[in-house]
Amino acid sequence: xxxxxxxxxxxxxxxxxxxxxxxxxxxxxxxxxxxxxxxxxxxxxxxxxxxxxxxxxxxxxxxxxxxxxxxxxxxxxxxxxxxxxxxxxxxxxxxxxxxxxxxxxxxxx
Amino acid sequence: xxxxxxxxxxxxxxxxxxxxxxxxxxxxxxxxxxxxxxxxxxxxxxxxxxxxxxxxxxxxxxxxxxxxxxxxxxxxxxxxxxxxxxxxxxxxxxxxxxxxxxxxxxxxx
Amino acid sequence: xxxxxxxxxxxxxxxxxxxxxxxxxxxxxxxxxxxxxxxxxxxxxxxxxxxxxxxxxxxxxxxxxxxxxxxxxxxxxxxxxxxxxxxxxxxxxxxxxxxxxxxxxxxxx
Amino acid sequence: xxxxxxxxxxxxxxxxxxxxxxxxxxxxxxxxxxxxxxxxxxxxxxxxxxxxxxxxxxxxxxxxxxxxxxxxxxxxxxxxxxxxxxxxxxxxxxxxxxxxxxxxxxxxx
Numbered sequence: 001x002x003x004x005x006x007x008x009x010x011x012x013x014x015x016x017x018x019x020x021x022x023x024x025x026x027x028x029x030x031x032x033x034x035x036x037x038x039x040x041x042x043x044x045x046x047x048x049x050x051x052x053x054x055x056x057x058x059x060x061x062x063x064x065x066x067x068x069x070x071x072x073x074x075x076x077x078x079x080x081x082x083x084x085x086x087x088x089x090x091x092x093x094x095x096x097x098x099x100x101x102x103x104x105x106x107x108x109x
Numbered sequence: 110x111x112x113x114x115x116x117x118x119x120x121x122x123x124x125x126x127x128x129x130x131x132x133x134x135x136x137x138x139x140x141x142x143x144x145x146x147x148x149x150x151x152x153x154x155x156x157x158x159x160x161x162x163x164x165x166x167x168x169x170x171x172x173x174x175x176x177x178x179x180x181x182x183x184x185x186x187x188x189x190x191x192x193x194x195x196x197x198x199x200x201x202x203x204x205x206x207x208x209x210x211x212x213x214x215x216x217x218x
Numbered sequence: 219x220x221x222x223x224x225x226x227x228x229x230x231x232x233x234x235x236x237x238x239x240x241x242x243x244x245x246x247x248x249x250x251x252x253x254x255x256x257x258x259x260x261x262x263x264x265x266x267x268x269x270x271x272x273x274x275x276x277x278x279x280x281x282x283x284x285x286x287x288x289x290x291x292x293x294x295x296x297x298x299x300x301x302x303x304x305x306x307x308x309x310x311x312x313x314x315x316x317x318x319x320x321x322x323x324x325x326x327x
Numbered sequence: 328x329x330x331x332x333x334x335x336x337x338x339x340x341x342x343x344x345x346x347x348x349x350x351x352x353x354x355x356x357x358x359x360x361x362x363x364x365x366x367x368x369x370x371x372x373x374x375x376x377x378x379x380x381x382x383x384x385x386x387x388x389x390x391x392x393x394x395x396x397x398x399x400x401x402x403x404x405x406x407x408x409x410x411x412x413x414x415x416x417x418x419x420x421x422x423x424x425x426x427x428x429x430x431x432x433x434x435x436x
Contacts, residue, residue, distance in 0.1 A: 228345075235382065235385065236337075239382060239385035239386035239387075240385060242386055243386050243387035263389075264381075265382065265385075265386070269378060269381075269382050272378075273344065273348060273374065273375075273378050276344065276345045276348035276374075277348035277349075277351055277352050277374070278348075278352035284329045294335060313414065
């Protein structure tokens, strides 16, 4: 079953979605929100894509490689942006993004 | 933080989404798919709503009660349909639906 | 067919989703992004909910009233926030939100 | 603005999402639902992806090419499956899928 085979990726996608949404929420409350614009934008994009991909895996999508490939690109972009900010939520988000991107890259390789 | 306060509901929503998507996938492969129509339809509906609500909680939605109320209705409808079928995936899905509905009802109460 | 019966609501949901996403995008580029925090948050929430509800209608959901009821609440909250800002994208978004909320209220009534 | 530049693609995505969801709903009500399994599965996949991509465009995603590329693949797969069935809803869905795939291919080219 697809959802068992991909259990580890599903968990990584879920962790990444949660971290991105938490970072989105926390960035909007930061004092200097003006430097968090790109982080806010990419947090939403990455959370939405990971949520989509996680659902696709759990319903048995035949397009795993194609979706994983794009996911790695989006997670890396979000991780790179988050990594630049010192906030805990950004650093934790960057870790979750890179972990998810790694799993996607491994799957496609 | 919203996402910590609601950790248990987030997990229930996630389990319900995964169970519904697995049931959707498995129902489509059953020999007698003609008796699974309503199960397939409600599995999709419930999975989509739980996925939406889970994301909403993790991004700090101010509409928790309103969303939880509808979630309980959808999860119960899906659980009641799944419960009627003997397949393991349906029985497990019914359990996940009712567990999620309970958490939603408790939250609203 | 559900999707024909609700054609006007589907259009209103779609317009609202598009206006909210445009407003989200434009708010993030405003000079004074620090006063747009709540607008950004509600734009995302409202866009995501309208997108979800639009899909639900087009796939024949049996939960139209329940979903419409919550939709009206979210659209009104987003419209009220947008209305407070002078930016064109905010004013247009407020209009789309209130138009969508009206249709939802009429449906439930 | 992103959402204006891509107006024609946004419309094609929206039409495709609506056609796929209608086909999903109608397939589940067909007498011979057992031959519509793959159509039901791909209708959901294609509707969900088009809905995601449409939202991404309207919120100004920087990943247009990557998302369009995968979209073309999914729309073609769904269109090819729908084309095999004589039902009006399947034929109309195939048309919407191929029209959307064309726009995605043109964008990437």
